[in-house]
Amino acid sequence: HEYSQFIIPLLPLAFKSLQTIEGEVSPEDRGIEAELVKGYRYAIADLSSSCVVCYGVSKDISLVLDVLKEMSSHEYWQIRSATAHFLRCFQGAHKFLFTKEQDEMSLSIAISLLADDRREVSTAATSALTGILAVFPQAALEELVSKYIKIANKSLKKKKRKTPTTEVSSEESAIKAVKEKERAVRQQKSVFVLCAVVMGRPYDTPMFVPEALATLSKHSFEQRASLGVREVVKMVCSEFKRTHTDNWEAHRKQFTQEQLEALEDVVSTPHYYA
Secondary structure, three states: OHHHHHHHHHHHHHHHOOOOOOOOOOHHHHHHHHHHHHHHHHHHHHHHHOOHHHOOOHHHHHHHHHHHHHHOOOOOHHHHHHHHHHHHHHHHHHOOOOOHHHHHHHHHHHHHHHOOOOHHHHHHHHHHHHHHHHOOOHHHHHHHHHHHHHHHHHHOOOOOOOOOOOOOOHHHHHHHHHHHHHHHHHHHHHHHHHHHHHHOOOOOOOOHHHHHHHHHHHHHOOOOOOHHHHHHHHHHHHHHHHHOOOOHHHHHHHOOHHHHHHHHHHHHOOOOOO
16 A cells, blocks of 8 residues: 555655746756756656556545646646646556546546646647547547537637727726637637547547547638647648548548538648748
């Protein structure tokens, strides 16, 4: 029971030790700090892939997930990023030991990190979610895709008719800014969920994948979407086409003509930086 009694209680401390000191610090102290942080990163990486079945029972997995849930909302982005990486490895090493409740909790943690302001965190969370969804039952995936397609479509900004400009109070501007941020969060989260679904099916094409790709294509051309969202959509669509090239004639039969055109529009459009 050493894992439950001694290792897991120290896990929050290991995560929090990744936080560096702000302000002026001597080069010597900064060097010592860097070595300590590196040591904790190695320790966290080892723990993320160590199999708890050798140490205890299912409750150990729940205890670790509780720690990850707490760390996923930490103010320091490096800790949130480390949490996403830990979840990816931990879920991969223990996916056949997870209960239904633990599956749902890991899914919730990963999705909560998708809308993070830091690209490093959302990218790591998308990778973690891809692994989680890769072993999800087909029926559960179909339900998830249907849910987030609706959210993604609603998050698209509707074009407003031009009206005479009127002076807006500071209070109204603040409310508008809050609503816009909430919309952007819903957009990024829903788009990245659908991206993870697509990336989790590199060699087959279930019916829900063309539906997800068609929805994603709308966000690739949404100029008011963040550059990060548009770039990820283009990358995912291009990667899907690449991994399905060898047997494309069979895969394309799963698409409607409209869905095919939506995919081709994204893949054939020049890269933003080109």
